[in-house]
Amino acid sequence: MQELINRAKELLENGTVARVLGWKAGDLPYNPEPAYFESAESLKDFVYNGFCGANLSKYMIEASKLEGKTLVCLKPCDTYSFNQLIKEHRVDREKAYIIGVGCKGKLDIEKIRNQGVKGIESIQGAEITDAADELKIQTIYGEKTVAYADAMLERCHVCKGKEHKIFDEEIGESKETKDGERFDEVSRIEKMSPAEKFAFFQKELSKCIRCNACRNVCPACSCRKCVFDSNKFDSSQKANVDSFEEKMFHIIRAFHVAGRCTDCGECSRVCPQGIPLHLFNRKFIKDIDELYGEYQAGDDTDSKAPLTNYTFEDAEPSIVGKRG
């Protein structure tokens, strides 16, 4: 982390960048927040550890409008989102100085809590430089140990890889965290009967409180004004009506980001009700892979996307009927 801070200071001081977009230490061991740093002095609060899960790519939409370059710290998976935003002309590459930061898997405080950890005072092992495979957590109720892998976000278990897809320079090592297959859960659900599928998603989506965190954090949801924010629309953004959340909102959103979603996993990370929203997106990604050939959104900035491109080999609409 010190190397990162030193480099950020240097780039701020020599005028290459006007600000640094990173994470600021929180007031609990697990709650750093995305933050801008405009002076070398302010970087004393900079942190980069296991709890810096937030994908800063989306903040670059606004940062692209600011005067001067913004140094942005992107983890390997975040770079896919940044590339996709370039492709959609939502960020300005020239306004970004990208430091690809190493990643050894990001932590999910909910997963830690679910293992019976409460009253957290300090957490050891979450620093990027820590080599340990476990977290030592000091709590008011005694010391607990949690395996790092058991505290990781779902997305890290199916990590897309250690490679930064776009960067100006890289700092820090990344670690292999993948221990599962990305489409396994989707395949499991595909095997369910329609009634079972419906019951599964109804149970999950009935928890939705329409806070819109999934939409607002999503780098693919970059519309200036969302259709659900229109006050001319009956089922607008905030009314929590079970049938709508269960049947419509999340599915419409998944359709809208289909072919553009990089599977960054932010939707599931931020959901206060722990709804596995990424499953919808992954189902679309899996279908696109099968119907149009393998495609990873955000892999590059200039290839043609399957859903906005036409080839003679494209699946016919009748495929829907055939697949059931």
Add this chain to the structure above:
Amino acid sequence: MYKIAKENLSALFRLIAESSELYLPVKTAGQVNFAAWSEEAEVALDILKSVKSPKDAFFPQSEGLYTVKREGKKMKVEPEELKNKDFVVFGMKACDVKGLEVLDNVFLADPIDTFYAARREHGTVVALACHEPEESCFCKVFGVDAANPAADVAAWMIGEDLYWNALTEKGEALTEKVKALLTDADETAVEAEKEAIHNIVEKLPYMNLSLEGWNGDALSEKFDDKLWEELYKPCLACGTCTFVCPTCQCYDIKDYDTGNSVSRYRCWDSCMYSDFTMMAHGNNRTSQMQRFRQRFMHKLVYYPANNDGMYSCVGCGRCVEKCPASLNIVKVIKAFQKQGGEK
């Protein structure tokens, strides 16, 4: 003081549900929220905080107000019925109960919100003391005693028993109904539990948060502070903090066209949303900084100004746990404090 063995709680819930609706913490798809009791419900009394606060029981996230139907050339208005059945909310915590006091000051003041008032009249609250408070809790800062919930019935889960103490007439009435399942108990165990809770509370990191400078008179000083320009930046403008909060009380009123009638309903609103308080002339808060500022000014300045100094935060810490950008009211209070210290 009475007690009931934990293993008999199902019988207690069944008995309460015979004569009233019963809402309590229920686990669905891995998350605990307040929901109606049923034999199949996975009751989760051991959790400290439900994701959403239990305020839904009195102020639901969405509720119908009236329906307008066309009958020939006439319009018929059918108002939604007010709550007219008794119900019990079991397992609220001291902070959530204090949250009701905040809502009461708004909805029971003139003009009275009849929908809310009817629910308050028919609702009985059985609140549980917090056996193991957590690091995100700061109820003491707002004068809440986690060991002594000020509800109709205060309860304590100690070992294999639940201790039960009626504090109000409604609480006495409920106690009468379920007396067959309760046995007399002395207060020794409860006193020890209260002391244990108080000792834990003292160790919590946020318990000594200072509210100095936050009051109903601090309007211009806080409103004009440049600090907001910095604090709001990570905010995603989602409504998580407002929708999990036990005291946020803003709502919007909207019409839903059903095809052959119009249903007017209200739903919680969030000051974080772009159309919050949108009026014919437009919106009076046009930037996210202004929306962000509104939430904290309301809780710590405007509400106290209108309610004899009472804050409209109860320190439940749900926003601390749930904000996707790790922002929260504690960080805001601390940031102002820090700035004050450096001046």
